[in-house]
Amino acid sequence: MKTSSTSKLRQAADTYRTILDALEEWVVVVDHNARIFFLNRPYARFLGVNADDVKGKKVTDVIENTRMHITIEKGVAERLSIQKIRGSNMIASRFPITDQGKVIGAVGTVIFHDTYEWKRINSHIKALLAEYEFRAQDKSTPELPTSSHYRLADIVGDSKAIKELNQTITQVASGDVTVLLRGESGTGKELYAHAIHQLSERADAPFIKVNCAAIPENLLESELFGYEEGAFTGAKKGGKAGKFQLAHGGTLFLDEIGDLPLSMQAKLLRVLQEREVEAVGSTSPSPVNIRLITATHRPLETLIKEGTFREDLYYRINVVNVSLPPLRERQEDIAKLAEHFLQALSRRTGRRAPKLTAQAMTALLEYHWPGNIRELENIMEAAFFTAQDRKIPLSLLPSNVRNHAQLESSVEQSNDSATTSVYTATGTLKEQMDRAEKTAIKQALSQAFGNRTLAAKQLGISKSTLYEKLSKHQLA
Numbered sequence: 001m002k003t004s005s006t007s008k009l010r011q012a013a014d015t016y017r018t019i020l021d022a023l024e025e026w027v028v029v030v031d032h033n034a035r036i037f038f039l040n041r042p043y044a045r046f047l048g049v050n051a052d053d054v055k056g057k058k059v060t061d062v063i064e065n066t067r068m069h070i071t072i073e074k075g076v077a078e079r080l081s082i083q084k085i086r087g088s089n090m091i092a093s094r095f096p097i098t099d100q101g102k103v104i105g106a107v108g109t110v111i112f113h114d115t116y117e118w119k120r121i122n123s124h125i126k127a128l129l130a131e132y133e134f135r136a137q138d139k140s141t142p143e144l145p146t147s148s149h150y151r152l153a154d155i156v157g158d159s160k161a162i163k164e165l166n167q168t169i170t171q172v173a174s175g176d177v178t179v180l181l182r183g184e185s186g187t188g189k190e191l192y193a194h195a196i197h198q199l200s201e202r203a204d205a206p207f208i209k210v211n212c213a214a215i216p217e218n219l220l221e222s223e224l225f226g227y228e229e230g231a232f233t234g235a236k237k238g239g240k241a242g243k244f245q246l247a248h249g250g251t252l253f254l255d256e257i258g259d260l261p262l263s264m265q266a267k268l269l270r271v272l273q274e275r276e277v278e279a280v281g282s283t284s285p286s287p288v289n290i291r292l293i294t295a296t297h298r299p300l301e302t303l304i305k306e307g308t309f310r311e312d313l314y315y316r317i318n319v320v321n322v323s324l325p326p327l328r329e330r331q332e333d334i335a336k337l338a339e340h341f342l343q344a345l346s347r348r349t350g351r352r353a354p355k356l357t358a359q360a361m362t363a364l365l366e367y368h369w370p371g372n373i374r375e376l377e378n379i380m381e382a383a384f385f386t387a388q389d390r391k392i393p394l395s396l397l398p399s400n401v402r403n404h405a406q407l408e409s410s411v412e413q414s415n416d417s418a419t420t421s422v423y424t425a426t427g428t429l430k431e432q433m434d435r436a437e438k439t440a441i442k443q444a445l446s447q448a449f450g451n452r453t454l455a456a457k458q459l460g461i462s463k464s465t466l467y468e469k470l471s472k473h474q475l476a
């Protein structure tokens with residue numbers, strides 16, 4: 001029996017070797033004794049072994065932290081579990097291979113080579129889904145006006161910057177003033193566009209979003225202004241309403257306005273001036289009543305100088321300018337946002353939310369967040385699904401966040417050692433004390449997950465003293 005099961009596996013492995021070697025996924029096949037039968041070349045390369053040499057070796061001697069022998073023993077599949085190999089957290093799955101009800105071997109795959117890659121692919125899949133939905137919506141007829149899902153209450157954060165921002169948008173929401181939202185990618189511009197709509201008198205009317213950067217240039221005009229039946233080859237019977245018509249009575253949100261091609265800028269300007277749109281192929285314009293909100297992460301003033309953005313359009317859209325601060329400038333919101341995303345995932349999946357360790361939280365606080373809140377959201381999502389024992393340790397964070405934290409802490413340590421070893425001309429007693437105070441405050445905050453009341457208690461100072469020190473050390 002053993003010999004025949006062995007030869008079956010050998011035959012299968014030989015036949016599929018070429019195919020399996022071409023995969024990006026890493027594959028290992030073991031026999032019923034948990035000895036390696038097949039290892040694909042990408043996996044062998046990563047392990048630093050020769051695929052042929054390890055044949056017949058115990059899998060536990062070749063692959064660190066493997067559980068293939070347990071899969072054989074129990075005959076139970078394990079999907080998407082974390083396996084630490086050569087210092088990285090991989091995402092691995094293991095399946096028993098059975099023949100007439102008997103386990104004759106097992107196949108293991110490593111599909112993501114670290115948790116960061118998982119996050120990246122997850123974002124990629126989300127982007128593909130968004131594109132698919134865009135195309136599907138384009139085909140569906142009639143098109144349904146979308147509505148706004150967010151309200152001011154969905155905006156997390158109580159930093160001074162966020163409080164001021166919330167006050168501003170509450171003031172500008174009522175009335176039909178045109179708003180230009182500016183800020184780096186992922187700072188929440190779309191969220192705020194929804195909130196402004198929700199707070200306005202148009203809250204019950206449609207909220208229509210157009211991502212100017214996502215629509216191919218040749219489709220933009222018909223997407224924005226619609227088309228008449230027979231306007232061009234492939235035009236739908238009965239024509240199609242544009243986003244302007246769909247937003248009639250409500251709010252039109254033009255995201256990534258800085259990416260609008262010049263030809264469309266001229267047409268948009270005309271619509272905003274005339275307050276009427278003309279569908280492609282139509283000869284009679286129809287009036288539109290919309291509130292316009294636009295957003296961009298691009299420096300419009302530079303684009304004007306370069307001649308890629310029209311100055312007259314700029315003045316038309318820039319009536320009220322709201323700037324969203326990058327996440328690194330409102331560090332005190334990080335803990336709250338991280339917790340918010342973990343709790344949201346917990347509600348969505350029915351799983352209990354894992355907790356960030358103090359070290360992981362410190363890394364989040366010290367990271368510079370080029371992708372802002374969206375980056376934090378993605379990292380929390382990856383950590384949520386890969387956490388074990390309901391904990392998110394530093395090792396589960398992507399290497400860029402970890403490395404940054406390590407770099408910061410080594411800078412800090414070298415500063416600290418400078419203060420404790422020799423007295424230097426630059427290190428007066430006051431400077432040394434200041435540095436020590438700043439480190440103590442940062443540590444207390446990270447241990448208290450950003451909760452200032454707790455941090456103040458731990459430091460034995462009043463909350464108002466903590467606030468003074470936060471602003472003195474520019475930690476607020």
Ligand SMILES: Nc1ncnc2c1ncn2[C@@H]1O[C@H](COP(=O)(O)OP(=O)(O)OP(=O)(O)O)[C@@H](O)[C@H]1O
Pocket residue numbers: 154155156157183184185186187188189190191192255295296297337340373374377
């Ligand atoms: N203050 C906040 N509270 C809770 N979630 C937030 C907050 N700000 C942003 N988010 C979330 O972060 C993600 C990114 O926000 P959003 O899409 O609004 O950013 P953006 O500035 O429009 O990005 P882009 O310029 O790339 O389009 C979204 O999932 C959003 O819900």
